Amino acid sequence: MKYTIGLDYGTNSVRALIVNVATGAEVGSAVHVYSHGKDGVILSSDPNLARQHPADYLEGAEITIKAALKAAVKTVRGFKPSQVVGIGVDTTGSTPLPVDQDGVALAMTKKFAKHPAAMAWLWKDHTGVEEAGEITALARKMRPQYLDKCGGIYSSEWFFSKVLHCLRTSPEVFDAATTWVEIADWIPAMLTGTQKPGAYKASVCAAGHKAMYNDDWGGYPDVKFLAKLDPKLAQLRKQLPVKAYDVSEPAGCLTEDWARKTGLTAGIPVAVGAFDCHLGAVGSGIVPGRLVKTIGTSTCDLMVATADRKLADIPGICGIVKGSVLPGCYGLEAGQSAVGDIFNWFVNYIEPYGKMGGHAHLTKEAAKLKPGASGLLALDWNNGNRTVLVDQRLTGLLVGQTLYTTPAEIYRALIEATAFGALTIINRFEAHGVTVKEVVNCGGIAEKNPLVMQIYADILGRPMKVSRSAQTCALGSAVAAAVVAGAHPNVASAQKAMTGLKAVVYSPDPAAHAVYQQVYEQYRELHDAFGTATWKGNLHGVMKQLIAIRNQART
Amino acid sequence: MKYTIGLDYGTNSVRALIVNVATGAEVGSAVHVYSHGKDGVILSSDPNLARQHPADYLEGAEITIKAALKAAVKTVRGFKPSQVVGIGVDTTGSTPLPVDQDGVALAMTKKFAKHPAAMAWLWKDHTGVEEAGEITALARKMRPQYLDKCGGIYSSEWFFSKVLHCLRTSPEVFDAATTWVEIADWIPAMLTGTQKPGAYKASVCAAGHKAMYNDDWGGYPDVKFLAKLDPKLAQLRKQLPVKAYDVSEPAGCLTEDWARKTGLTAGIPVAVGAFDCHLGAVGSGIVPGRLVKTIGTSTCDLMVATADRKLADIPGICGIVKGSVLPGCYGLEAGQSAVGDIFNWFVNYIEPYGKMGGHAHLTKEAAKLKPGASGLLALDWNNGNRTVLVDQRLTGLLVGQTLYTTPAEIYRALIEATAFGALTIINRFEAHGVTVKEVVNCGGIAEKNPLVMQIYADILGRPMKVSRSAQTCALGSAVAAAVVAGAHPNVASAQKAMTGLKAVVYSPDPAAHAVYQQVYEQYRELHDAFGTATWKGNLHGVMKQLIAIRNQART
Secondary structure (H helix, E strand, O other), X not given: OOEEEEEEEOOOEEEEEEEXXXXXXXXXXXXXXXXXXXXXEEXXXXXXXXXXXXXXXXXXXXXXXXXXXXXXXXXXXXXXXXXXXXXEEEEOOOOEEEEOOOOOEXXXXXXXXXXXXXXXEOOOOOOOHHHHHHHHHHHHHHOHHHHHOOOOOOOOOOHHHHHHHHHHHOHHHHHHOOEEEEHHHHHHHHHHOOOOOOOOOEEHHHHHHHOOOEHHHOEOOOHHHHHHHOHHHHHHHOOOOOOEEOOOOEEEEOOHHHHHHHOOOOOOEEEOOEEHHHHXXXXXXXXXXXXXXXXXXXXXXXXXXXXXXXXXXXXXXXXXXXXXXXXXXXXXXXXXXXXHHHHHHHHHHHOOOHHHOOHHHHHHHXXXXXXXXXXXXXXXXXXXXXXXXXXXXXXXXXXXXXXXXXXXXXXXXXXXXXXXXXXXXXXXXXXXXOOOOXXXXXXXXXXXXXXXXXXXXXXXXXXXXXXXXXXXXXXXXXXXXXXXXXXXXXXXXXXXXXXXXXXXXXXXXXHHHHHHHHHHHHHHHHHHHHHOOOXXXXXHHHHHHHHHHHHHHHO | OOEEEEEEEOOOEEEEEEEEOOOOOEEEEEEEEOOOOEOOEEOOOOOOOOEEOHHHHHHHHHHHHHHHHHHHHHHOOOOOHHHEEEEEEEEOOOOEEEEOOOOOEHHHOOOOOOOHHHOEEOOOOOOOHHHHHHHHHHHHHHOHHHXXXXXXXXXXXXXXXXXXXXXXXXXXXXXXXXEEEXXXXXXXXXXXXXXXXXXOOEEHHHHHHHOOOEHHHOEOOOHHHHHHHOHHHHHXXXXXXXXXXXXXXXXXXXXXXXXXXXXXXXXXXXXXXXXXXXXXXXXXXXXXXXXXXXXXXXXXXEEEEEOOOOOOOOOOOXXXXXXXXXXXXEEEEEEEOOOHHHHHXXXXXXXXXXXXXXXXXXXXXXXXOOOOOOOOEXXXXXXXXXXXXXXXXXXXXXXXXXXXXXXXXXXXXXXXXXXXXXXXXXXXXXXXXXXXXXXXEEOHHHHHOHHHHHHHHHHHOOOEEEEOOOOXXXXXXXXHHHHHOOXXXXXXXXXXXXXXXXXXXXXXXXXXXXXXXXXXXXXXXHHHHHHOOOOOEOOHHHHHHHHHHHHHHHO
C-alpha cells in the first residue's frame, strides 16, 4: 500500500493528512494552530492588517507530519512512514512574504524578526486598498487584458497590492527583500531545498489568480507596466520566476534535513503548491459543471472549464487561469471574503446570550426560526466583497431590527446573507455561460453545520451535496502528491480513486425557497445600492417589504 | 408648609413624588413596577403589540402614595399627610382603554379580564398600522386641517388607530365598550369618582395631540369623517367629551374611598391629567425657546410658543395643541419612538460581552472610543420613526461592521443614532421658524448617563443642560397640583418656585462636532433613502465615507 501526505495551510492552523492512494482512506491526520498572534494571525489597530509569521509554517509542517505518521501507525497495522511516497501542499493566498537572496524569509532574520511588513501578508490583509485601486486604474488604461482575466478589478487581497503597499509604507523591508514569494511556493521550496530565488517552481494557481501571470502575455505583468507603478517593482519583476506550473508538476524532492526531522523518506517528490480551495476542489472531485464551494472562514467557489471551449471573461470573478485547478482546464475562481469569519465575529466579539452563547446554541435556536420570520436582512460584507463587486471598502450591514430582535435571528440573518452572496456568484457564472449543474460543498462549515447547508439549499434553490472528506484541501494535496509520485497517471485517475461525496444531500424546500426569493430581491436592492455606482433609486420599500414578509411568515 | 403629590405613570412603573410647593424640595418618593406582563408590559408574538392591565394603575397609585407618604415622614420632621393639598397625574399616551357605561375598564370585568384588546393599548402598541394609514388617507382627502396640526400623518400610536383596529379585529370588545378613555383621563377620574362617561374631564394634551381634538373645529373629529372610517366610530363620537382642559383645571376631588386607602385628605383637588413628557417639560421649567427633551425608553421633545404669534404648521411633528403644555401657549410635540428602549434591547436581548455586559460596562467601554472611530452608523428606528417621518413601518439598521466590531462600538453607534435623530428634529423645528435657544434634558438617561449627554452635545453642537429634578414628570404633575390647589396663582409662578436646572452643563467639543457633522451627512443619506419615497440616488459612498472617517479618527 502506498500513501501520500497532504499539507493544508489554513488561516489559523496547518493540517497534515495521510491518504491511501488506492482507496482514499484517510489513515492519519494532525492539526497545529500557529504559534504567533491571535489564533495564528498577527493583528494591529488597523482592522485591515492581518499577517502571519513564516516560522509557524515550518514548525507546523514538522509537528503535524510527525503526529500524522504516529496516528497512521495506530490506525493501520504495520503502517510504515516509508510507505509515504509523496507530499502535496496547499496554502491560503494571496499570502506573499519577502525573502532574501537565499530565499530566507526576512521575518526569520534577526533584523526583521518583529517587523509586521517582513512577515507573510495573509490573504485577508487589506492594507493595500489604495494600491489596488492604483493598479486597477493603470491596468484599465494600459493593459486591459490583465483585468479581463481577473474580473475587472485588481484586489487589495492580491500579490502586487501588498508588495506595492510595503514598498510605499515600509521601504526598509521592501529594499531588504530580494523578491516576494507566495507561501504556496515558499513552503514546497523549503521542503525541497529549492527556496533560492530562481530555483523554486512557482504555482500557476497563485501566480495566475493573484499576480496577473498568464502564458499568453509572457508570464507576470511586463516591466513597462510595473515601472509605471514604481521603478522598484520593475526591478522586482526580474526576480520573479519565468514560468509557473500546475500541481501535477513536482516542485522538488524532500531534503535529507526534512526527512530526518519528520521520519519520512528523503527524496520523495513534493508537488508544486496551490491554494487551499483549489486543491479542495480537486479533493471534492471537481469536473466541468460542478461548482465546488469551500466554506470556511471565507468561501472559495471554483468551477473548471475545458480549455478547448471559448470562454467569455466574467466580470467580478477572481480569475480565469489555465491549470489553476485541473491540469489542462481553465480554473474559474470566485468567492466571498468572509463567511465563517462573520459567524465567528458574532460569537466571539459580540458574545450574545452571555454564557449560553456559542455556535452550537445559536445554531439550535436559529434552526427553530422560519425563513423571513425575523424581518432581518444582512449584507455579508464585514470583510468586503470579493465577488462580484471586488471591493474591500464595503462593510457589513444589518437591517430590520426591532426592539425584540434576538441573537438567534441575527445569527440566522448572517447565515442567510452569506447564502445570498453565494447565489449572487452562481447567477454571475450562469449569466456568462458557465452553467452550474451541481453544487458540492466542503470545508468545516459544510461538514459540521446542517442548518447552514439547509439554508443554502433553500436560498440557492438547489440540492447541496457535501464532499465525503472532512479535509478536502489536504485530500486534494494528497491527490496531487499521488500524481507527482507516479501512483496515478493523472489527476482524474487519482480523483476517481481517492475522492467522493457524502450520502446525505440537502434538498431545497420549495416553500422556503419562495420566501427567500422575496428576501433576495431586497438583498439585491441593498447590494446594488451600496455596492455599485450605477444603481439609481430609493430604498423606501426595503424595510416595509421585510416587515410584510415577516408578518406573512409569522402567521 | 404645603405639599402636592405628582403621580407619574411610565411604561414600566408608576412613581409618586411629594413636593414642597414653596421650594420644590422633593421630600418623599416611591416607585412600583406594574404587576402584569414583562416589566409591566403585556406582549405577544406580534412585535407590534404592547398592552397594560388597568388594575396595575390603581394598585400602583395606592402603593406608591402610601410609600411616598411614609418616606416623607422620615425625611421631614413633623410631616403630616394632611399637608398634601393636591394631586397631579401624568401618564404615557396615547394609551386608551375601553370602559363600560360606568367607566369601569373592561379588562377589570370578569368577561374580559384576560382579553388583550380589553386592556390599555400602550403608547408603543403599533398594531393599528393599517388603520393609521387609512385615517391619514381619509383626512388628507376630507379634512386636511386635521393632519396639518399633527405633522401630516396620523400615527399608529394614536387613539383612533387603536380604537379602529380593535373595532376591526376584536369587535366583541369594541361592542362591549361604551367609550374609550385615555389613561391620562381615566386615572384622575378614578381618583375623583368621575369616571362615568360624560362626567370626567378630558385632557387637552391627550385629546389634542393624539385624537385630533381642536376647539377651532369643535373638538374631536366630526361625525361625518368618523362615519367614513366606520359608522360605529361615529357612534363612539357621541360618547366622547365635548370639551378638553389643560392641567390648571381640577378634574375633581379625591374620593373618601381613595382618602381612606392612601391616608390623604378626602376632597383635595386632582388636576386634569396630561402626558408624562408634557408635564416633564413643565417640571423642567419650559418657556418659549427652551426645548425640553424627556429621554427615557422613548424621547419626547417639547417646545412651547405663545398663542399670540402666527405659527406655521410643521410637517412631521406630533402635534401643535393649545394648552397641551402651558396654559395659553401652543405646545409643540415631537419625539423618537425608541431611545432607551434601543439601548435596553441591545443589553437585554443581545446580551453582549456575556456576563461582563450591561449598561455600566458598555458605557465605560463606549466612552473610550473616539467619534467616528468605529466606522459604524445606525438608524434609530427599531421602534419606527415618530418624528419627522411618522412611519412605524421602519426598522433598525446598522452599517459599517467589520470582523472586529465590538459591542461597545455598536452601543456607542446606537447612542449616536438617537442623537442624530434628535438633531433631525431640532433642524425640523428651526426650518419652520421655531428657534431652539437652549436644550434642557430630563428623564432617567439624561440624569444617569453623562456619556449620552456628551455625545448629544457633540452631535447637536449645543450645550446640553439637565433638569435639576430626577423626576421631572412627577414634579410637573406636582406643579399642576399646586396650581389647582391654589398654592400658586398660575403655572409660571409654580414653575419658578418648584423647578430648576442642574449646575453641570455638557459643552460640545468642536473637534468631535466636526467629525459628527460628517457622519450626520451619511445618516441623512440613509434616513432619506430608507425613510422617504422621494429620495433618489445611490448609497455607493456611504460605506466608503464611513471607512474614511474611521481611518481619519484612528490616526
